[in-house]
Amino acid sequence: MDQSKEQRILNSVSYNAVKGDPESVLNCIDKYCGQYEWAMNVGDEKGIILDKTVEEADPTVALEMGTYCGYSAIRIARLLKPNARLLSIEFNPEFIPIAKEIIEIAGLSEKVTIIEGHSQDIIPQLKKKYEVETLDFVFLDHWKERYAPDTILLEECGLLRKGSILLADNIVYPGAPEFIKYIRSNSRYECTSYPTFLEYMKVEDAMEKAVYMG
Ligand SMILES: Nc1ncnc2c1ncn2[C@@H]1O[C@H](/C=C/CNC(=O)c2cc([N+](=O)[O-])cc(O)c2O)[C@@H](O)[C@H]1O
Numbered sequence: 608m609d610q611s612k613e614q615r616i617l618n619s620v621s622y623n624a625v626k627g628d629p630e631s632v633l634n635c636i637d638k639y640c641g642q643y644e645w646a647m648n649v650g651d652e653k654g655i656i657l658d659k660t661v662e663e664a665d666p667t668v669a670l671e672m673g674t675y676c677g678y679s680a681i682r683i684a685r686l687l688k689p690n691a692r693l694l695s696i697e698f699n700p701e702f703i704p705i706a707k708e709i710i711e712i713a714g715l716s717e718k719v720t721i722i723e724g725h726s727q728d729i730i731p732q733l734k735k736k737y738e739v740e741t742l743d744f745v746f747l748d749h750w751k752e753r754y755a756p757d758t759i760l761l762e763e764c765g766l767l768r769k770g771s772i773l774l775a776d777n778i779v780y781p782g783a784p785e786f787i788k789y790i791r792s793n794s795r796y797e798c799t800s801y802p803t804f805l806e807y808m809k810v811e812d813a814m815e816k817a818v819y820m821g
């Protein structure tokens with residue numbers, strides 16, 4: 608059985624990246640996916656917007672939905688202060704060991720907990736099972752039609768507090784129209800749009816920041 612694209616990305620990282628150096632892991636993935644096989648990592652261009660938003664949030668507890676190969680988990684975790692942690696939800700069992708290995712190579716396994724399951728099932732467990740009080744930062748990068756229902760679920764589960772920052776990828780491509788409709792018409796969110804480009808492509812995309820005002 609020949610290897611999956613995700614396995615080939617891991618091969619490239621384990622062969623080329625410097626162990627314990629998150630930047631070199633990110634550069635390796637961006638080089639591989641930019642030159643050989645496109646993959647849906649947030650990438651180096653949108654990654655700058657992610658970095659800036661994480662620095663603004665300076666989260667103690669961060670959540671990501673859609674681990675995939677762990678690229679954005681590394682981007683987020685490398686910026687976390689000591690004792691801060693990232694929970695990353697992923698439901699595809701094929702991707703989880705690959706993401707874990709790539710995060711391990713980056714030396715960030717202590718800061719990242721990958722939770723296997725569907726976001727809609729995991730979110731209601733975060734308080735009790737994962738000892739979360741509230742989330743300081745949330746990165747949405749999973750199925751686009753889950754962005755809106757999962758945001759509502761985060762609210763309903765009392766996981767957002769005044770000032771919690773949400774950042775959503777792919778607002779233009781593939782697009783998340785229901786999420787945009789919900790978040791921009793809801794007076795409890797202060798929204799900012801960041802026009803940018805799709806990872807590794809000359810295709811327009813955008814990211815949306817939404818600050819929960821409580
Ligand atoms: N409810 C859920 N709970 C847990 N994990 C879930 C989930 N829904 C999806 N996932 C996981 O999140 C990733 C999917 C991302 C969809 N992104 C995309 O479809 C995507 C597509 C393009 N594109 O087509 O150019 C570009 C991008 O940046 C993209 O993020 C996969 O790893 C998938 O297994």
Ligand SMILES: [Mg+2]
Binds near residue numbers: 647649
């Ligand atoms: Mg994306």
